Amino acid sequence: MKLLDIGEVAERSGVAPSALRYYEDLGLITSAARKGLRRQFGPEVLLQLSLITLGKAAGFSLQEVEGMFGKDGQPDLPRDQLHERADALEAQIRELTLLKEALRHVADCPAPSHLECPKFQKLLQAGSITAEV
Amino acid sequence: MKLLDIGEVAERSGVAPSALRYYEDLGLITSAARKGLRRQFGPEVLLQLSLITLGKAAGFSLQEVEGMFGKDGQPDLPRDQLHERADALEAQIRELTLLKEALRHVADCPAPSHLECPKFQKLLQAGSITAEV
């Protein structure tokens, strides 16, 4: 059973040592032991960090990530809750996709002023963002 | 020429008065006048706020949004920045998709430990996020 120094975990995971200590504080990961003062991490922490990093990249807060995966990296949510999450993700993906396409369009729109482009106006209204002018 | 009280702008735009003052501090919006101490906003501010809100939703910082207005407050959208942002959105969408599939899989996978399930590991590696375990 090989244990890893925090520096090695940092290097292999791309997560800074200070962040690793922070995660441990939060309870997202656990160090397996100490050698003197030094934390020793079990190798499974690398996989857990993958999950954390993935979740963060997907826009979740650390708290939310914690809720999706337990300390051991095993999901501790019941199946239907997991599916609910996935559904929510799908919805978010659709929204982002719309926004992305809108941005693309605006970037390429040849109208002299964006304000005059009907599609742009639609975009502003689509989000129900537009105030009643 | 109708001028709007900050409270009315807040209500119509959905942006809190404190945020409006903050935006004014930053130079994102300008009040047209004062009536006593009270700011009076011109109606064009509502359109600007739509853009600001949209920009925020797309993941731009207020600084970046500020760069999207000309001196006159007319939108002056930087096309390549928009494309960059769209690219970033695409990346985020990919992450979300990955996470979504991971969740779905986890919900349905019969393997005793998900971490050992090859399909699950593949999902994690697909993002090239995984550390070299």
Place this chain on the structure above:
DNA sequence: CTGCCAATTGAAGCCAACTTGAGGTCAAGG
């Protein structure tokens, strides 16, 4: 004219997710 209530100011506070700094520990190599 009076009193209410919305608006004003500047400073301070808050949250997340870390990073930085100061001062201390300790295991291993020469």
Place this chain on the structure above:
DNA sequence: CCTTGACCTCAAGTTGGCTTCAATTGGCAG
């Protein structure tokens, strides 16, 4: 044995985007 350098702890600082607070002002209805 001694030095080195990676690690430790705890506190404070950082950034962005606001919100909250206390004390004050002033427009407007009655």
